[in-house]
Amino acid sequence: MWRKIGLGAAKLLAGIVAATAAVDLLFVVISGTPLRWVLPVPPVALYGPDPDTGYRHRANVSGLWLTEHRSLITISNLGLRDRNRNVDHDGALRAVVIGDSFIEALQVDGSETAVAVAEQILSRDHPGTEVVNLGLAGARPAVEVARLQSEGRRLSANAAVVMLYVDNLLSPTTTDDSEFTGYRRDGSGEYRLSYGFRGSSGYRFRTSLAGRIYYWLLDHSQVARIINARKNSGVLADWSDAAAAPAQRTQPSWSCASSLVDGQLALWRDGTPSEAHALATAFIRDLAAIRQSRDIPIIVAAWNIEARCPSLAAKRSALIEAMRARIERAGLQFLDLDQRIVEKVGPAGVAKLHGFGASFGTGHLNVEGNRVYGEIFADVLRPALFAQP
Amino acid sequence: MRYDSLYFAFFLGLVWLAFVLLPWRGWILLAASIGFYAAAGVRDSVLAAIIVLSNYGFQFLIERDRRWLYPALLLDFGCLAYFKYRVFLATAIGFDVFTHDIVIPLGISFYVFQLSAFLIDISRGRALPFHSLARFALFKLFFSQLVAGPITRWRQFGPQVHRLFDRKLVVRSRLIGLGLALCLLGLVKKVMLADSIGPIVDAIFRDGPGGAAAAWLGVWLFTFQIYFDFSGYSDIAIGSAYLFGIRLPRNFATPFLASSVAQFWQRWHITLTRYLRDYVFVPLADVRMASRRYRVSQHFFAMTLTMALCGLWHGANFTFVLWGALQGMAIMLAIMWSRYVRAPPALIGWAATFGFVVTTSVFFRSPSLGYAFEYLGTMFSLRGGFPHVGEQALSSWQLPSDGMGELLIVTGCLALLALHWLEARVSSLQAVVLIWRFDGTFLRMLFAGAAIWLLLLPKMQDNPFIYFRF
Numbered sequence: 001m002w003r004k005i006g007l008g009a010a011k012l013l014a015g016i017v018a019a020t021a022a023v024d025l026l027f028v029v030i031s032g033t034p035l036r037w038v039l040p041v042p043p044v045a046l047y048g049p050d051p052d053t054g055y056r057h058r059a060n061v062s063g064l065w066l067t068e069h070r071s072l073i074t075i076s077n078l079g080l081r082d083r084n085r086n087v088d089h090d091g092a093l094r095a096v097v098i099g100d101s102f103i104e105a106l107q108v109d110g111s112e113t114a115v116a117v118a119e120q121i122l123s124r125d126h127p128g129t130e131v132v133n134l135g136l137a138g139a140r141p142a143v144e145v146a147r148l149q150s151e152g153r154r155l156s157a158n159a160a161v162v163m164l165y166v167d168n169l170l171s172p173t174t175t176d177d178s179e180f181t182g183y184r185r186d187g188s189g190e191y192r193l194s195y196g197f198r199g200s201s202g203y204r205f206r207t208s209l210a211g212r213i214y215y216w217l218l219d220h221s222q223v224a225r226i227i228n229a230r231k232n233s234g235v236l237a238d239w240s241d242a243a244a245a246p247a248q249r250t251q252p253s254w255s256c257a258s259s260l261v262d263g264q265l266a267l268w269r270d271g272t273p274s275e276a277h278a279l280a281t282a283f284i285r286d287l288a289a290i291r292q293s294r295d296i297p298i299i300v301a302a303w304n305i306e307a308r309c310p311s312l313a314a315k316r317s318a319l320i321e322a323m324r325a326r327i328e329r330a331g332l333q334f335l336d337l338d339q340r341i342v343e344k345v346g347p348a349g350v351a352k353l354h355g356f357g358a359s360f361g362t363g364h365l366n367v368e369g370n371r372v373y374g375e376i377f378a379d380v381l382r383p384a385l386f387a388q389p
Numbered sequence: 390m391r392y393d394s395l396y397f398a399f400f401l402g403l404v405w406l407a408f409v410l411l412p413w414r415g416w417i418l419l420a421a422s423i424g425f426y427a428a429a430g431v432r433d434s435v436l437a438a439i440i441v442l443s444n445y446g447f448q449f450l451i452e453r454d455r456r457w458l459y460p461a462l463l464l465d466f467g468c469l470a471y472f473k474y475r476v477f478l479a480t481a482i483g484f485d486v487f488t489h490d491i492v493i494p495l496g497i498s499f500y501v502f503q504l505s506a507f508l509i510d511i512s513r514g515r516a517l518p519f520h521s522l523a524r525f526a527l528f529k530l531f532f533s534q535l536v537a538g539p540i541t542r543w544r545q546f547g548p549q550v551h552r553l554f555d556r557k558l559v560v561r562s563r564l565i566g567l568g569l570a571l572c573l574l575g576l577v578k579k580v581m582l583a584d585s586i587g588p589i590v591d592a593i594f595r596d597g598p599g600g601a602a603a604a605w606l607g608v609w610l611f612t613f614q615i616y617f618d619f620s621g622y623s624d625i626a627i628g629s630a631y632l633f634g635i636r637l638p639r640n641f642a643t644p645f646l647a648s649s650v651a652q653f654w655q656r657w658h659i660t661l662t663r664y665l666r667d668y669v670f671v672p673l674a675d676v677r678m679a680s681r682r683y684r685v686s687q688h689f690f691a692m693t694l695t696m697a698l699c700g701l702w703h704g705a706n707f708t709f710v711l712w713g714a715l716q717g718m719a720i721m722l723a724i725m726w727s728r729y730v731r732a733p734p735a736l737i738g739w740a741a742t743f744g745f746v747v748t749t750s751v752f753f754r755s756p757s758l759g760y761a762f763e764y765l766g767t768m769f770s771l772r773g774g775f776p777h778v779g780e781q782a783l784s785s786w787q788l789p790s791d792g793m794g795e796l797l798i799v800t801g802c803l804a805l806l807a808l809h810w811l812e813a814r815v816s817s818l819q820a821v822v823l824i825w826r827f828d829g830t831f832l833r834m835l836f837a838g839a840a841i842w843l844l845l846l847p848k849m850q851d852n853p854f855i856y857f858r859f
Binding site for chain 2: 008011013014020022023038039043223230233357
């Protein structure tokens with residue numbers, strides 16, 4: 001009887017293994033052919049642990065990114081959303097652009113990101129000039145500072161653009177360091193970079209031998225990617241079974257509500273709320289410290305301050321002046337990114353820079369959006385790089 | 390609970406275990422079916438309960454006096470009309486009394502048809518009433534075919550229900566392997582194909598095609614999307630019923646290989662076509678309305694009306710009505726052609742049929758008749774753009790401009806047709822025999838494991854089964 005049970009169990013196991021192998025092979029074939037642009041494939045797992053920021057891209061990982069728009073992603077040899085390059089740059093000038101998923105631009109080809117476009121433009125006039133993409137999805141101000149400290153130093157950057165998504169300073173996640181680098185108050189009450197994630201069980205697992213095996217599996221097995229993606233989205237995430245209508249296009253519109261600017265104006269002009277004010281102070285202080293220690297120009301590109309609303313013009317102007325004053329007082333440069341975008345494409349053209357297919361008009365930057373942003377970055381980096389003594 | 394969800398897989402696994410391990414098989418399936426439908430919500434469940442109870446009572450009355458059929462049908466179709474067509478009908482006759490549309494109760498189009506067929510069969514002496522309410526409820530509520538068919542007749546399903554409750558239903562183990570294979574096939578069609586095509590179709594029809602090629606691409610892909618979606622669902626429904634030893638009727642037989650429109654409808658949504666034939670077309674065609682010399686005209690009218698109703702069944706919109714009427718006229722023309730003219734070579738017949746099916750799909754997918762005619766205009770005029778760009782679109786949908794992209798699209802479209810042909814080859818008796826020969830633990834785990842992996846694949850957007858809306 002035991003022999004019969006053992007044989008049955010062996011057949012059961014063999015069936016599961018065969019199914020797993022067959023499905024893995026199927027997705028390997030799909031991923032390796034043009035079918036990958038249409039058929040479902042497990043999404044690539046790009047991120048791994050990092051002691052400076054909590055997470056970062058894993059070097060030389062390659063695969064399909066599926067969210068919003070399919071694109072084939074290859075992480076560079078340096079572990080960046082960038083082309084392969086050497087750490088040393090032999091005297092040629094190098095800038096870095098630091099930001100979140102908009103700079104990371106996983107929805108477009110690597111040569112079409114805003115940073116790549118900026119590099120192409122600058123290297124036409126000044127061969128060898130490099131612009132390195134330090135974009136990382138979800139990067140908050142603390143992660144950006146930590147990334148500029150670590151990667152900026154490693155890459156010996158000669159200039160940096162740091163994106164400041166203004167709403168982040170009012171968000172409580174900026175002070176959360178349980179998963180990523182955050183700003184926490186120290187003994188003197190000032191906000192400092194904090195790395196609480198290093199003690200978390202998740203981080204310890206990812207940096208352990210088991211974690212390394214897990215990442216090896218993610219890089220070599222399609223079904224491991226399925227499990228990882230399912231883990232991220234929730235095991236039973238497809239419960240929304242209502243016979244819903246197909247996804248509708250999001251209206252390419254924007255709001256001109258006064259409240260959008262009021263909160264920022266209170267923060268930058270009046271210093272309220274005090275928590276956000278202290279965070280902004282810490283962010284500017286840390287960037288200024290890097291600028292001073294490395295002697296490089298740092299451009300803070302303020303972003304998401306609606307520039308398409310005539311009704312907000314007066315308040316917006318006051319806000320921009322307050323921001324500019326504080327940032328330039330610290331020795332940093334200020335860029336009103338939204339205004340530059342509107343100047344380039346007009347108020348009606350902004351929506352066309354975002355989204356793909358069903359979501360055209362909203363979401364991350366599309367190819368055209370990256371081109372426009374790339375041109376702006378090239379414009380602001382040119383004097384920063386080449387006007388240096 | 391969607392059939393392409395892990396929830397359904399867990400549900401199916403648990404019910405199957407209980408079914409295998411416990412002796413009360415009929416009761417287990419009934420409880421599972423009630424639980425399955427209860428997940429749709431209280432309103433849908435209460436409505437289903439009312440219809441079940443009233444039809445349970447009507448069956449005895451109809452057996453005694455067939456005139457009770459009319460109030461019974463009035464109740465069933467009245468519920469259907471109220472929940473599905475009230476806004477459409479009121480607007481059509483000029484009364485704008487219903488300001489808000491309401492969500493159609495889950496599966497109402499299907500179970501009303503199944504119950505009405507049962508009651509008509511009783512009145513014709515072709516079915517016997519269920520004396521047990523539990524058996525009658527399972528006949529109506531069985532979860533495998535509750536939401537979107539197949540629409541089963543009493544003679545197909547009734548005896549199996551009795552055998553389940555009488556513990557006489559033999560669950561042939563070889564049906565399990567076949568059932569799992571069908572579930573896997575259905576999931577491949579739904580998850581791998583229909584859900585992949587869907588977003589492209591949605592984008593083309595929402596934004597409007599940028600030219601004739603884009604318009605043809607949109608309607609070609611939609612034709613295959615709806616086939617893979619609905620036949621995938623039907624495969625899962627039939628396959629999951631096999632796991633419990635229950636045989637449901639086939640709903641699709643590779644319809645895109647048909648060489649005439651009449652043949653197409655014998656292979657597409659077969660159970661609905663048979664319902665319409667037996668309970669709508671035949672009575673309309675047989676009734677003495679005209680003299681013998683106008684018989685052909687009467688048949689033509691009956692077929693057109695039947696298929697127009699078929700269209701209306703799919704949705705409360707004149708696009709569906711016109712789509713159905715066109716199908717009816719084409720069926721009659723095909724029948725008359727075969728009667729009076731020599732049949733064309735099979736290849737020409739197939740091409741004409743497939744071309745007709747693809748072209749008329751525009752009406753099925755378009756939001757309004759105006760949109761459909763503009764879309765057809767773009768398909769056939771070879772003009773550069775679509776005049777009716779969607780209200781929310783920033784531009785019309787364009788094909789990739791590089792040669793390689795166009796080549797890949799053409800190859801992909803032809804590959805869909807090739808897959809359909811391959812399905813016809815695979816869905817053969819030899820394949821069934823092959824599965825039976827190798828059926829066992831290994832093969833079952835192979836099918837079940839592959840199906841679970843497909844279910845685990847994260848969905849990039851919500852793509853409910855299209856026929857769940859009907």
